[in-house]
Every structure is written in C-alpha cells, then in structure tokens.
Amino acid sequence: QLVESGGDLVQPGGSLRLSCEASDFTFGTYWMSWVRQAPGKGLEWVATIKQVEINERGYVDSVKGRFTISRDNARKSLFLQMDSLRADDTAIYYCVSHYGESAIEQHAFDVWGQGAKVTVSS
Amino acid sequence: QSALTQPPSASGSPGQSVTISCTGTNMNIGDYDFVSWYQQHPDKAPQLVIYEVSRRSSGVPDRFSGSKSGNTASLTVSGLRPEDEADYYCSSYAGTNSWVFGGGTKLTVL
Numbered sequence: 001q002l003v004e005s006g007g008d009l010v011q012p013g014g015s016l017r018l019s020c021e022a023s024d025f026t027f028g029t030y031w032m033s034w035v036r037q038a039p040g041k042g043l044e045w046v047a048t049i050k051q052v053e054i055n056e057r058g059y060v061d062s063v064k065g066r067f068t069i070s071r072d073n074a075r076k077s078l079f080l081q082m083d084s085l086r087a088d089d090t091a092i093y094y095c096v097s098h099y100g101e102s103a104i105e106q107h108a109f110d111v112w113g114q115g116a117k118v119t120v121s122s
Numbered sequence: 123q124s125a126l127t128q129p130p131s132a133s134g135s136p137g138q139s140v141t142i143s144c145t146g147t148n149m150n151i152g153d154y155d156f157v158s159w160y161q162q163h164p165d166k167a168p169q170l171v172i173y174e175v176s177r178r179s180s181g182v183p184d185r186f187s188g189s190k191s192g193n194t195a196s197l198t199v200s201g202l203r204p205e206d207e208a209d210y211y212c213s214s215y216a217g218t219n220s221w222v223f224g225g226g227t228k229l230t231v232l
Contacts, residue, residue, distance in 0.1 A: 057219065
C-alpha cells in the first residue's frame with residue numbers, strides 16, 4: 001500500500017528527495033510520517049505531516065532546517081526533501097501512515113512501506 | 123527528544139509469558155496515553171502490534187497485551203510461540219508534533 005522511491009548513494013552535503021506513493025486507502029485523511037533505521041540500529045522518528053486542512057508538521061531535532069516533509073493528496077504521495085546530508089543520515093527510510101481511534105489523534109505508526117535505502121558517503 | 127528505555131533483550135520458552143518494559147518521562151509516556159508497540163522480524167518492515175497503550179492492531183492475536191503505569195509502559199506476550207521471536211519497539215507521543223521510539227528489545231524464544 002505504500003511504496004517508497006528515491007533512495008540512493010549521495011555525498012556528504014548533498015541532497016536527495018524521497019517519494020512515497022499510497023494506494024488502496026483514503027490518503028488525505030491520514031497523518032503521514034517518515035521513520036528511519038540506521039544499519040543495525042533501532043527505529044527513529046524523523047518527520048510527520050498532518051492532514052492538509054490542519055497543516056501541521058513536526059521534525060526530530062537532528063533534521064530540523066535540513067529536511068522538509070510535504071504531501072500531494074491528489075497524487076496520494078508523500079515526500080521528504082533532504083538537504084545538507086550527513087553520514088549519520090545513512091539509513092533505511094520508511095514511509096508510514098498513522099492510525100488512531102480518533103481522526104484527530106493518530107499517534108500509531110500503522111502501515112509501513114518496504115523502505116528506501118539512503119547512503120551518505122564520499 | 124530523548125529515546126525511551128527498553129531492555130536490550132528478553133527471552134522465554136514456548137508457552138511461557140514474557141513482559142517487555144518501556145520507560146519514558148512525564149513528557150512522553152507519563153503525559154499521554156499514546157504508547158504503541160511494534161514487531162520487526164529480520165529484514166522486514168515493522169508491524170504495529172499495540173496502539174493507545176492497550177488496543178490490539180487488526181489481526182494481532184490476544185496473546186499480545188499492553189499496559190501503562192506512570193512513566194513506564196509494558197508489552198506482555200503470553201503463550202510464546204516461535205514466530206514471536208523478533209525485535210520489539212515502543213513509541214510514545216512526546217507533544218508538539220513529535221514522537222519518540224525506544225531502543226528496541228530482541229525477544230528470543232528458547
């Protein structure tokens with residue numbers, strides 16, 4: 001239901017744009033996030049964007065000012081623009097849709113994509 | 123945005139019960155009933171197991187249960203089965219549109 005693309009090998013200081021295309025659900029009604037996992041490490045929340053009408057976003061401190069999350073509901077797509085990339089950004093990036101018992105409180109990371117591999121190295 | 127604290131490993135024999143703890147602060151687990159648990163098998167994407175402290179995700183057997191007391195949440199797996207062997211992660215809402223994960227617990231079924 002969620003398919004990421006755009007992962008690649010990039011040099012430190014470079015940029016990359018990840019995309020995620022959704023199918024089989026009403027994309028526009030769900031909060032969407034990016035969660036990453038460095039090699040051999042645990043999960044780390046990266047960024048979240050709420051519904052367009054709410055227009056709220058959140059970022060982990062380590063990517064603030066460098067990464068931008070956005071969405072295009074017409075295309076059922078989620079994006080992550082990553083600038084000024086560093087070696088410690090190397091990870092698998094998962095596109096995730098949220099869920100909650102209330103549409104205004106969606107705090108569970110519900111449906112996960114297969115992940116996009118990003119490697120930052122010279 | 124400090125990570126939640128989980129034990130690195132846990133184990134149990136088939137049929138037994140095991141409980142995994144997840145300790146946070148009064149700025150995340152202690153302040154919100156938005157704790158979730160995820161199961162991740164090797165080289166697979168994580169799967170939601172428990173959300174909002176104790177609600178089971180669709181298709182998750184009732185052998186899995188969640189609870190919370192103060193700043194600590196817990197996941198209990200009863201009647202352990204070989205397929206339960208995996209990494210388990212907790213997460214919590216931390217306010218102001220931010221979330222935090224635990225470091226993960228590797229569950230071994232002996």
